Amino acid sequence: MVQKPVISGNKITIPSNLEYLTDVDNFIESTLQSYGTDESTIADIAISVSELVNNAIEHGSKSGTAKEVTVEINRQNDKVQIRVRDRGNGFDPEQLDDPLADENLLKEVGRGIFIVKSLMDSVDIQTSDKGTTITITKAIK
Amino acid sequence: MVQKPVISGNKITIPSNLEYLTDVDNFIESTLQSYGTDESTIADIAISVSELVNNAIEHGSKSGTAKEVTVEINRQNDKVQIRVRDRGNGFDPEQLDDPLADENLLKEVGRGIFIVKSLMDSVDIQTSDKGTTITITKAIK
Amino acid sequence: MKLSDRQQNGVIILEPRGKIMGGPDATLLYDKLHEIIESGNKQVVIDLSKVDWMNSTGLGILISSYTTLRNNNGELKLANITDKIQSLLTITKLVTVFDSYDSVDDAVKAFK
């Protein structure tokens, strides 16, 4: 298990602690810059990755045994694909509250996945009691 | 102007700062004990005085020049009378929000004077742009 | 006011003691509550058995604990409400807001 952020190639592994959010962000944003991605797209992807890493740490690793989170970034022609993985107990993506419902409007939480879905072109959620892997893609020029 | 709580006879004067709430409370509760007042009545009076002193500091002195608050306690036969005075800009006691209205139920503030009125036998509010003096009385045995 | 906290079956029990009258009292409980929420615990019981009395500041602290937890998908329950506090909750109509129990054990069980 890593004790601090470890980058190897296109992948960063962090101990499950919110203090490492900025390390993931630096890694993702600099990789996207090296692809020549425009600023607005970088922001959309960075926002989405931060949502998923927050969730992996706060909801995922909390319950699991392996307290680390990995984030992998790949370029495929004119799109970028990012995969965030934790080893928690998973969740049921069908059971999420609707953040647009009146009774949830003033809740401080519950908008993360909703925002990722609206900013990204595709969101794939694989989740079981052994962990969660969420893969997002977004077109870049 | 006093720099720390000063007790002279039946009166305590404090600098206008919430850190001195406990000094006023100690003074009032020990005076009431010396009158032989029962515990439940002491609590009702202590709660009410704490409301008025909070207000004198937070709402009263804030705007005024003399940043001190005085609290005077008197026994009159079978009742106790307490007077809390600040030198602030006063307020309009007719314009208070109703803390029982649905839209105010989850407000964190706005119940002080309402509680004083329900716990005390009488509440007299004298207020002008030169300051506020509130006198409460409660029967004791 | 003094404040201590412990865990029981994954539920956080907060135990304020003394008088809740204002000033630093509010900050103390507020900070503790945010520490709790940030560490991922969202089921909280406030045990009021050791509170001599509270004023409207105390009620404000209970309300802010209630709304903060609710808005973070957590939940607050009260336990061991004393007669004095019960009568304040009644006259202010706040009895209708809080979920309260006769003992900490009952409150903790109610989270299941």
Added chain:
Amino acid sequence: MKLSDRQQNGVIILEPRGKIMGGPDATLLYDKLHEIIESGNKQVVIDLSKVDWMNSTGLGILISSYTTLRNNNGELKLANITDKIQSLLTITKLVTVFDSYDSVDDAVKAFK
């Protein structure tokens, strides 16, 4: 995120800078807000001009600032919302909650 604050005509202006992504960010703004409320100031503007981007944690911080101030008889206004933040507020329907202004001056004036 970094945070600075100043006063203008009795209104507190909070200026977060950088990215608001979670972790310590929430606590920082929360603590500042409670310091402000306890010192008796209840009119607050959050100037968003220097925020690169925020995620749902940032939105949660804005909501908690809004509700906390409202529940203490105070008021929150937003100023200089960037395009990125505007689109988040729109898709989450939070545009309907916040009062927002094109400049800090306009927001401060609106408190009169």
